[in-house]
Amino acid sequence: MTQLNESHANPDLSWAGYTREALSHWGLEDAAVRQLSLSENATYLVESSTDSNGEPDPQRFVLRLHRPGYREKKLIESELAWIDALADEGAVRVARAYPTFQGDKLCSFTNPDGAEQYAVLFEFLDGKEPSESGLASSMERIGRVAVSLHASSLSWRRPEWFERIVWDEDRIVGSESDFGDWRDTPEVTPELKEILEAAETKMLREMAEYGKTADNFGLVHTDLRSSNLLIGEDGTVKVIDFDDCEKGWFLFDMACSFSFEESSPDIEAMVLAYLRGYRSAGGVVPDSELAYLPAMLIARRLILVAWVEKRKETIWAGLIRDRYVAESREIALAFLHDEYLPRVLEMAREASSLSNVA
Template identity: 45%
Template sequence: MSDTWDGQITAYDRATALSGARLLSLSENATYLCTFSDTPDPLVLRLHRPGFRTLPQIRSELMWTERLRADGAVATPAVVPTPAGEAAASFRGAGGALQHAALFEFAPGAEPDTTDFTNVMEVVGRETAALHEHASRWRRPDDFTRPDWDLAHLIGAASLWGRWRDNPDVPPGGVEVLARAEEKLTRELDAYGGGPAVFGLIHGDLRAANLLVAPDAVRLIDFDDCGYGWFLYDLACSLSFVEHDPRAAHWVTAWLRGYQARRPLREEDVRAIPALVMLRRLMLVAWVHKRGDTPFAASLRPAFAAQSVELARHYLADGYLTAVHHDH
């Protein structure tokens, strides 16, 4: 799969100055650490999966990250504009398809030490609160456009990752369990509502893997999934792939401690968390099937679907995340 992406780099408009490229990650996009003969420092090149994001959506994402930097809300790597002064590049790739790309300054730091996931989650909660504060007060330009992360776009007919039912790893008896979990979370989130106090511009994938910890700052990266969703869906994203872990309630408590140090929550917000985590998990059941061509998704199969069914059983019995504590 990465060979296909490697071929795209040769068509990139700065490729004549490219002196080296190393694949950093492969998921929705391919991200490379690149060296160029015309710049002293390495830069990070993100090649977008064709058809996944439009150029106006990518430009809007970069508009937000640059505004976050300018306003001092959170630390995030600077965008390196194209020679023409555009935030994102668009070119014909090696196969002739339209390819979008973005270039960023290389940010020092490493992923947080997940062996101490409690502390990591508290940091993520704190940074997420700063992000949401900014999103709530920022007046976006008229041409700002990002995806909606409502039920239809996460697990419904409009989902970019398909439906969880498409995943053949779901055991026969598990289909009915996951269907009932979907019905329950739909009822609960309908009751929770989607007003501006609970629903707005979010990161959409704020996991430990999308933090860079350095002595001087914690930097947030990969805003490619930013869009309009429930604010506490960002908490659900922080639990991605470990929602079934017995320590999940402890981690959620730590996230809430960090978040509420900056941004208060109500009882009804906290009550919505199990439904939002279940929503994210159902989306990921579809994702691991849709992105089975990536090493990470392949490594999760087939156990992920069966673990999801067990998590859904706990959720249906109102026994999921019951040990979560938060400050009033």
């Protein structure tokens, strides 16, 4: 979530600096590396001028170093299996993983701290982030891409061993949350805590009402934001960073596309642009179910309020936390009064009325 290299400045992030140890499993330990991001894991651009035999062969890759203890082996292997399936389907351009010398796409090694650590080497995809061409058009693109991923989720027959975490109510704000309880974030004042707890109660009530079905709950990316899309010179949209893919609501997947933007003055315009793209590509979520979308955005917001404390060692969390937590107040109040994303709620009401008439 940040492009600043922090691994050498903070001992809690020492695991993020073991690029040579990981790259040796692909014969790339002498390649040049540059950190691209650091959050749950660390990713690096890897540039090599020769092949494994020392012959001239300029190549670029992306190395992902996994935070020790964050994801189990089977979970990562399942993520890579979905990436391979999407690549085989051809509906979405994704970055495949390269096997190590041992033939494994998931590299396991003991790092200098004595901890077991995982690494994956992905192909490098050319392109620019779609946000560079304007926010509204970016969201439309994201909406269209989401349809391909949701359709794959509904049709793909997963291997019997496949396992990913389930993003349900308990994972979002319950005891199984990756990032703990949002109440533990020091910037949550007593007044804000009361407001957010009321919003959480309403959110959980609406989630229970929405329910989980084979049509609305499946394998989702959960981080399909502009920063995880690349637009090639030929206009091809490419999707990266499936590390957070989980089993969850398709509506929650939609909400995750607006991470860190939930309180933006332009949030509804962004959501409507996304929905234009989603509808134009034949989205699997009907308009009548959009009444539950505000609850999903509140859910994502609560997760990220917890995240800024859980990942306080990262520069990005430190940069945004005061403002991000404080601005949660207004959107929570709007949600409580059914005034958050009013035009989206109106779309849902109109669709429900037409459905009832039919």
